[in-house]
Structures are given as C-alpha cells and as structure tokens.
Amino acid sequence: MIVLPLAATKEREPYHPALAYNVIPVATPTHDQDCDDKQSLLDTIMSNILWAAVPKHRRSPTKRLIRRNGYTYVRDFMTPKKNIVACLECGHYHERHTICGNCYEKVKEETETMREAMGEDTRLYNQPKSEVVFVYENEKPEDENKFIVEVDKPRPEWFSHSLLTKAKTR
C-alpha cells in the first residue's frame, strides 16, 4: 500500500475564473507592443550613469595644491593686499575698512590725558550726573551747570568741536 502525503491527497483546487470583459481593453499592452518599446540593455545602464557627477571645469594648480595640502594662514600673509590706502591727513597706510592707526594713536593719547584730568574716583566710581565738559588752558566754560574738568594744557589744534566749519553746513 502506498501512503500518499497529505498534500497530495488534498483535492486540487479549481482555478479562479478569469475576469471577463465585454470588450477587449485597448490600453493593456500586448506582448508584441512590449517588445517594440523595449530599450537596449546598454541604454538602461548608461542613461543613469551619464548624469552622475563629473568634473565640469579644470582644476587649476593652485586649487589642486590647496586641496591636497590644506589651507594655511601663511597663505594669508603671502597674498598681497589690495585694499591698502593712504590716510588723507597724515599719509600713513591703512586698510580701507579701518581707521588710520597713526591718527588714532594721537586721539588715544589725548583721551588718556583727559581721563587723568577727570580723576579716578569720578571716572570709575561716581559718574557725574550731568554732561562732562573739558576746559583747556585759556578757555571759559560755556555752561556752568555742566560738570567741568580742567586740563592744564592748551587745546590741541586738531581737536576742535566747533572751530572748523563742517562740510554740510557750509
């Protein structure tokens, strides 16, 4: 006697009936049409690869070397600066976007003497409760209500608030 496995004993299920159309659908591709549209194997592979990143421009030797060796700040010092101008007042050179260092030093010195004349206590701990006015030698304060600081030296020529006419008001 031959014992059959379970699956074999099971009765074979009948196929489901296929969908029946009244009309033959037009859009469904037939086997022949499919064959016509079929691209060649080379095309399907190459079409994607051709859009991959490829160098568009030649790399210059400078760029190539910077890329390989890294950017160093030495390069900053090596490259000539093109933004250097001469100061219109004193002729010293400075970069265009900065103020002139030589002129500023003068201002800084003068400010330091003024700060000394003001006194440490007033400057650092008890700021005056009105505007500060600096009175140089041979000068008279215009407004007595303001906080007056006397400086024991003549006013430098370059430092003037109201002596020179401004370009605007002329």
Added chain:
Amino acid sequence: MLRFRYRFRQRNLPSAEGTGSGPAGRISKMRKLVTALIRHERIEGKHPYLDEARGYAERLIDEAVRNGDQHKPTMEIANYWLLEKDLLHKLFKVLVPRYENASTSYTKMWNLPTVYPGGGYHMALLELRNNPWPDVIPQQREVKNNLINVLIKAAKEDHEKNQQLTEHKQSEFTDQSTDTGTTTSQSP
C-alpha cells in the same frame, strides 16, 4: 527701534568667558560690555563681541529714552544690565536728555587697524555719540575747492539769480492784478 544694521541672528559666542561658558557666559559678558560702554563712552575690543553688545546697549538707551525713570519695568531692565549702580543716574540724567531728539543711532562703531602680522581677532571701537572725547577721525577736511562742490556752488548761484528774476516778474504781474482787483472792488 534699532537704527543701525544688525545681524538677523545672534552670535552664540560659546566661549565668551572661557571655554564652555555657554549662554550664561555670553549674557554675563554682554552685561559687562554694556556697563563698560555706558561708563567710559568709548571702548575697544573684539569686533564680534562689541557688535553683539551694541544692540543691547542701544535697546537699553532706547527704553530709557521712551519710558523715563518713572517706569518700573524699564528701571528693572536698567538695573539688570548696569552692574555698577552709579550708572543708573548717568543713564537717566545724562544720556536720556542727550538722545531725546536723536534721529540716528545712539552708538557708533569703527574698525581698528589690523596689527601685523595679523591672524588674530578683528578689533573694533564702540562709542556713544556726542561723547566728550576727541573725535576718532580728528579733522574735518576742507572740501570747499572740491570740483563737485565748486560746480554745485555755481549752480546754486545761478538758481538764485533765476529765482530773483522770476520773483521780480511775478511781483510786477501781481501788482497789476491787485490794481484791477482794487478797482473792481471799489467800483460797486
């Protein structure tokens, strides 16, 4: 209202007070800078830090100018930002009258010259406007003989001359009209 060009996003300044000081360190640094600016009216420092502190200082002065010293929240803000308390008086008694009718920003910023060989921070100068110190750019250059100014001056004179002529003509015309007017008014 801030009347100067400021960055849209703030700088985080993660190591404002030493490495890893974080946001708290940043605010602490900003308070110190604002206090120093109000006290000395002109300070030097690293450009990004000063640029960052500038906005806070402007805002503080602006609040003080708008609300005065009777406004409680403004006083609290001033008390927070000014670490040294003698500056509260300065803010409300000196700076508020100074900037009451200001139409520009309250502060000004300059780039300090680079120290060669460079490679360090860009240094800057931050100052309050109309301060008692000498101007950063000292002299006002004489521009009277500048070509453009000479041309403008000549054009101005021409314009004035023309205007006088037209006025003269107009006055003649109006004289006539007033004469006729008077006659018509008198006739009835």
